[in-house]
Amino acid sequence: MGHNEATGRTDEHYLATLIGCAVGDALGMPVEGWKREQILKYVGRIDDMIDPVIVRDSVGNKVTEDEFGKLRYWTEDFRKGEYTDDTILALALAESIATVRGLDLNDVAVRQLETYTSRRRTDGSVKGGFGGTTMLAFKNLETGVSPLESGVIGGPGNGPAMKMAPLGMYMHATGKYDEGLRFAELVGRITHRDPRSVASGVVQAHAVYAALQGLACSTFVDSVVNVCCRFENPLTTRFTAWKQGGLRRRLEWIKYNRNVDPQVAHEHLGSSSNVYQSYPFALFMFQKYWDDPINGLIETVNYGGDCDTTGAMFGALAGARHGMVFPARWESKLQGLEPLVRAAKQISSLRSL
Secondary structure, three states: OOHHHHHHHHHHHHHHHHHHHHHHHHHHHHHOOOEHHHHHHHOOOOOOOOOOOOOEOOOOOEOOEEOOEEOOOOOOOOOOOOOOHHHHHHHHHHHHHHHHOOOOHHHHHHHHHHHHHOOEOOOOOEOOOOOHHHHHHHHHHHOOOOOOOOOEOOOOEOHHHHHOHHHHHHHHHHOOHHHHHHHHHHHHHHHEOOHHHHHHHHHHHHHHHHHHHOOOHHHHHHHHHHHHHHHOOOOOOOOOOHHHOOHHHHHHHHHHOOOOOHHHHHHHHOOOOEHHHHHHHHHHHHHHOOOOHHHHHHHHHHOEOOHHHHHHHHHHHHHHHHOOOOOHHHHHHOOOHHHHHHHHHHHHHHHHO
């Protein structure tokens, strides 16, 4: 492969990492928080961008609960093809890296806070589907708290992992792998203090880097376990749901159960917004559908739970590994494409430094 061909291929994969994050996010957005059974009952199967699904009874009232549990409508004012906080915050990180042409924690924090506050509605709520822990941390940033101190314990959310793909791109572009992992830890701590949440961001930065590197599947799975072992701090009773255990043991479960049926994996891992569920499930599905990324992404979203986020994390990894393999109909319906393209090109240009 000649230099120009290799460069073009890498440019495509960088672009596909951010586009993959966005399309996975937008696919899951309409039914975020729904159970698999609810998606089957009211939608059938999600395999394209659709508007948020609002279930109404015979007289037009919104149905908020059925035999399977609560029906959530966190994104009811979104449009088909819009992405949520997963990609919004990933883009803020990408734009920081692209503009600074390096890593600057204060700049990342400012950009994340600005994109958050720019979505504030007249009633004080914020459009985007931002998680509770993230919102509490952003309130701290708004009052002048340093990004080194702004993070809160809150819940064990998946906020760090969902937004960390651009850092994996940076690590690949510059070769500054260890610097990138350390920075991922700091970025995660801007919002989250739970060790599982923080570790998930570091692991996802590594995972995107590893996918761009073209690691073999078994090597990839081993590597995410190893990175988690390095960066996940011990759980104590001060952390929410500490009895559920750490992230590492769930990633180890994937290592030793790589070929089980996805239904078995979902029953064991889950896909809620708790990072010890949704992030391992996204990783399991990515390695399970290693050479079949589109079906894998569709399946991941249709398992429900925090499916905009599992979709975003899977999509970023799929783009990093496979390039622009996503159906044209998805890309054509995606809102907010231009800033993703611009940021990907700018991060890719760091390889020439």
